Amino acid sequence: MYFLSLAAPAAHGEAAGGAAFPPFDPWHFPSQLFWLAILFGALYLALSRFILPKLGGVIESREDTIADSLDEAARLNEQSKEAKQQQDLALAEARAKARETADKARAKVEAEIAAETAKVDGELAERLAEAESRIQTMRTEAMSNVEQIATNATQAMLGRLGIAVNEAEARQAVARNTQQEG
Template sequence: MASETLGADHPADAAAHGADHAGAAFPPFDFSTFPSQLFWLAISFVLLYVLLSRLVLPKLGGIIEQRKGRIAADLDEAARMKTEADEALVEMDKQLSVARSDARAKAEQARSEIDAKISEITATKTAELDAKLSEAESRIDGMKSAAMANVSDIASATTAAILAQLGTSASDAEIEATVRKSVDEVAA
């Protein structure tokens, strides 16, 4: 029962509450306050315009101009530095090509000096070796002729001993002529 009375009271309160405010409109939409609202809107707009145009926008414009100037100066500096870098690169290429040609010339000169020294040393050593070789050949020829002189005597004695073993004999002149003929054939 209490809920019935509460429910019955509530719609009556809502109707009474709505009736109190039904006559009053939302203040910004109330036509009677429009002229004062428009007046203060105009004053606020003019003050805001003056404040922005006289104080904020000149500072902002100055900052923008400073940035434009700084950007332009930085771009000019970058272009100048790029030009300097390009010139330095060209100069470096020139110096590098000069250094390479100098290095090639020095290497070629060193190679020719080394070749000349090698040729000189080779010629000296070849002359020394030729002298030693001719000396050795002359010693060998001397030893060969001494040996060949002994060979004839040894061969004659050996031939006589072999013939004696076989039971045949020959004169010393025949043995010597045969040995000399054989030695001459070997020597030739």
């Protein structure tokens, strides 16, 4: 505690009317200006010789890195544009090939359908011709039967009326009446 009591008046100045604070005492100004000049000179030398060149190198390195990164980004951007163009070209070629393949498949299917339709039409025409032939045959048979039936009916009706007609005369009469109606 003794040391504290000795240091207290020196730290706070002399008693109430003591000397001023040493940094503000004009008697100390020349030494303070001397040390200020030495300190700023040393600081200037340290900054100009060591710190600022290192900072300049770091800043230059950073600018180079940024410029390289921008150049790389521009190069990659160009590559991506070229890749996109190649992809678009490949996609267009693939679409064209797909369209061509679809057109060929459509043409093939249409040809198969046309061939099958022609085959079916031929079969139907053949069946229709056969059916018409059978119908014509049946019609001819029916007409001959109708003619025979009409001849027999004519003979029978005339026979009831008391007129005797042979088969040839009855057939001629039926033929004349059929021709007049047809």
